[in-house]
Amino acid sequence: MRILIVLVRLAWRYLWRNHRRTIIMLGAIVLGTWAMIFMTALTRGMVDQMIADGISAIPGHVQVHGQGYLDDPSVTRSIPLSDEEFAARFADAGFSAWATRVRVPAVITSERESRGVTLLGIDPAAERDFSFVDYGAVDGRFLESPEDSGIVIGAKLADTLETRVGKRVVLMSQDPDNDIADRGFRVVGVFEANMQAFEEGFVFVGKATAQKMLRMGTATTEAVFVGDDYRNVEPVYDKVAAGVGDAVTVSRWTEVDTYLGTMLKTMDGFVLVWMIVIFLALSFGLVNTLVMAVFERVREIGLMLALGMKPAMILGQIIIESMMLLALGLLIGTALAWASIVPLEGGIDLSAVGEGMEMWGASSVLYPKLYLEDVVLANVVVLVLGFFASLSPAWRASRYEPVEAITKVG
Amino acid sequence: MTAVRCIDICKTYTQGDVDIKALDHLSIEIEKGEFVCLMSPSGGGKTTLLNAIGGLDIPDSGEVWVGGQRIDQMSKGELAELRLANIGFVFQAYNLIPVLTARENVEFVMQVQGVRPAERHVKSMVLLEEVGLEGLEDRLPAEMSGGQQQRVAVARAIVSRPELVLADEPTANLDSHTAADLMELFVQLNEHHQTTFVIATHDQGVMRYAKRLVRMRDGRIVDDVQQNAA
Known part of the structure; x- marks a missing residue:
């Protein structure tokens, strides 16, 4: 401990001996740290938004389907469990939300146009908390009950079909006998979503109304379960899998939407690679700074060795010096990143490039997300790699022969 | 009691294609409390001998004993560890750690030795005075x-009461x-604390x-006499 105090004092003093060089290097570390954390927050925000939007369209963290439904989503592959059985098994399971629904492909026709859509027969009360539709912001009204006879469509689809609230449309799909099942609906609401694809692709009707139209009794085709964190769905998955048995398919959201699942993993890797690339750029400056710092005090290192400091202490001193510089840069850089991200958490409007964002599956408003684990990762990456980058100059300094170092000229 | 004993030590440096014998089968014994001056023209081997005694340089052959321990x-x-505990150094130049104050320089060796802060502070202040x-x-x-810096270096060299103080051209940069x-200070410390210089x-x-004058030439001792110091 006493040695550590000596080394820390020496390292700190030497750090500020050439304060201009230290400040320049510190500036580079601060900028690098800020870039690491800020860009990671933007990336995380974009991916989170894409996944949140994706999950809200799927929706849910874990889903239950009849066997074969994911390959052929028809009413013939409904779930062999009633709503009552689901309620009995999962009412007290502690999920954030769960619901059963009817989800089948359908064709919607107005007086002027037809479009293929996904028909969602829902219990509006059960899905209010995780639906991608803000019930309160719907033009007209949202569905009021499973028996509601109206239909809610997206704004983009309404434009395409040249229809509006109060007008009538016809939905067509297939019943369990593969016969055409159709029904007329009055448009009671038009919703807006973060992504136009949702506005074009989904229509909502009451669950009971859909079951009646599709002549499927009280059966459903999809049960969805929402936990606390989309990154950690295993607890939800385990509970659902244990509760429903083998007669159905239980899937994590990453399995239902493999694109999003892969993207999440890819982005985690991308974040690490991004941090390492930034550090590598920084490391050149860091190593150069340390080499110069060692080179300009060869005689002093020789003196310290002559006075009785062991080579390991010299090694430690240089590494501590490097760690101090990095820690200070990380502290300021992290604070700066935090200070620049917090004001932007309300969202960055990217509507100017909204179409491009949508091609990526992201909305036109980007919400940066600062995760503690990303901040910790950035700091750990810099400190750990910085430690290794410091080893070479520190090792070189500790290997000096005292007599040669003391007599070194200039 | 013998403070330093060198037995038949040799040290050769190579400069370009030329081998230079800095120490040539040199033997010397220095008793505790002696005040010895090594004299030679430049290149005579006195600094190499000093470095060998201080463990800063290892001779090619022969034995070096300091305080009863063979150090080569x-x-x-x-x-x-030996230098930290037993030997104080005063060099010709670049004697101090530039980022530490005079007191911190004097305390430096004690700090590495693990002396408590209060004791360090008192000892360093007394020595600086x-x-x-x-x-x-x-x-x-x-x-x-330059003179003040050398005095700080002297204070640092003796503050932890080493058995041996090695000084290489300590007055070279002084008026x-x-x-x-x-030198008065050295003599005083030698007489008061029985420190070997x-x-x-x-x-x-x-x-x-000096009480003992050792003249060297070409890495050998050519004269070794006791004298009445000033």
């Missing part, structure tokens, strides 16, 4: 004259008045303080 076979770490630097304890080396003051110099003014 010690590891770097063992040598560092003794070498005439009272009031300058918080100055950095760059804020002091004659300051050099005389410094080995001083390498070619300064005639320094020689008159």
Whole structure:
């Protein structure tokens, strides 16, 4: 401990001996740290938004389907469990939300146009908390009950079909006998979503109304379960899998939407690679700074060795010096990143490039997300790699022969 | 009691294609409490001998004993411990750590030794007063004259009461008045604390303080006499 105090004092003093060089290097570390954390927050925000939007369209963290439904989503592959059985098994399971629904492909026709859509027969009360539709912001009204006879469509689809609230449309799909099942609906609401694809692709009707139209009794085709964190769905998955048995398919959201699942993993890797690339750029400056710092005090290192400091202490001193510089840069850089991200958490409007964002599956408003684990990762990456980058100059300094170092000229 | 014993030591340096014998089968014994001056023209081997005694340089052959321990076979770490505990150094120049104040420089060795802060503080202040630097304890080396810096180095060399002080041309960068003051200080410390001093110099003014004068040439001792010091 006493040695550590000596080394820390020496390292700190030497750090500020050439304060201009230290400040320049510190500036580079601060900028690098800020870039690491800020860009990671933007990336995380974009991916989170894409996944949140994706999950809200799927929706849910874990889903239950009849066997074969994911390959052929028809009413013939409904779930062999009633709503009552689901309620009995999962009412007290502690999920954030769960619901059963009817989800089948359908064709919607107005007086002027037809479009293929996904028909969602829902219990509006059960899905209010995780639906991608803000019930309160719907033009007209949202569905009021499973028996509601109206239909809610997206704004983009309404434009395409040249229809509006109060007008009538016809939905067509297939019943369990593969016969055409159709029904007329009055448009009671038009919703807006973060992504136009949702506005074009989904229509909502009451669950009971859909079951009646599709002549499927009280059966459903999809049960969805929402936990606390989309990154950690295993607890939800385990509970659902244990509760429903083998007669159905239980899937994590990453399995239902493999694109999003892969993207999440890819982005985690991308974040690490991004941090390492930034550090590598920084490391050149860091190593150069340390080499110069060692080179300009060869005689002093020789003196310290002559006075009785062991080579390991010299090694430690240089590494501590490097760690101090990095820690200070990380502290300021992290604070700066935090200070620049917090004001932007309300969202960055990217509507100017909204179409491009949508091609990526992201909305036109980007919400940066600062995760503690990303901040910790950035700091750990810099400190750990910085430690290794410091080893070479520190090792070189500790290997000096005292007599040669003391007599070194200039 | 023998403080230093060198037995038949040799050290050869190579400069370009030329081998230079810095120490040539040199043997010497120095008793505890002696005040020895090593004299030689430049290149005579006095600094090499001093470095060998201090464990800063290892001879090619022969034995070096300091305080009863053979040091020419010690590891770097063992040598560092030996220097820390038993030997005080005063070099010709670049004696101080520039980022530490005068007091911190004096305390440095004690700090590495693990002496408690209060004790360090008292000892360093007493020594700085003794070498005439009272009031300058918080100055950095760059804020002091060459003579003041040498005095700090002397204070540091003796503050932990080493058995042996090795000084290499300690007066080379000092004016004659300051050099005389410094030598008076050495003599005083030698007499009061029985510290063994080995001083390498070619300064005639320094020689008159020595009780034993060892003349060297081409890495050999050519004359070794006791004398009445000034």
